[in-house]
Amino acid sequence: MLIRRAQTGDIPQLNRLLFQVNKIHSDARPDLFKAGAKKYTDSQLEAIVQDENTPVFAAVEGERLLGYAFCVFKRSDSGAMNDIKTLYIDDLCVDESCRGRHIGSKLYGYVLDFAKSSGCRNVTLNVWALNESARKFYEKCGLCIQKYTMEQIL
DSSP: OEEEEOOGGGHHHHHHHHHHHHHHHHHHOTTTSOTTOOSSOHHHHHHHHHOTTSOEEEEEETTEEEEEEEEEEEEOOOTTSOOOEEEEEEEEEEOGGGTTSSHHHHHHHHHHHHHHHTTOSEEEEOOOTTOHHHHHHHHHTTOOOOOOOOOOOO
């Protein structure tokens, strides 16, 4: 398996995985997520893949995309917070047919190394409470809770 920057030619396979991620969310929270949808249009994906501030990493075997990590560089810009550079993982997915092969761990390790070499202080991400397996995976990788987002449905 090779981990590399995603390319525009990867968009069809990125879409396949984006639909898998959305299904997990729409099955658990149909009040928030539309069934059969995906997070980005093809033109948005093309722009994201080409933007240096939104690196996307692809785990591939031959021509097959096994997983991805969508990332975004962020900086604290509040007067009350220290100015730090963060790599935010917007989305990390491993193809459901490949889970259990440690692809996610390798992809996450690659992201950590990239963040360190890019001068980041930390790596952050959000995980939906509905996705217990993802939360457990991230905890196993060494992430800990930084803050909570809470809701009250009206």
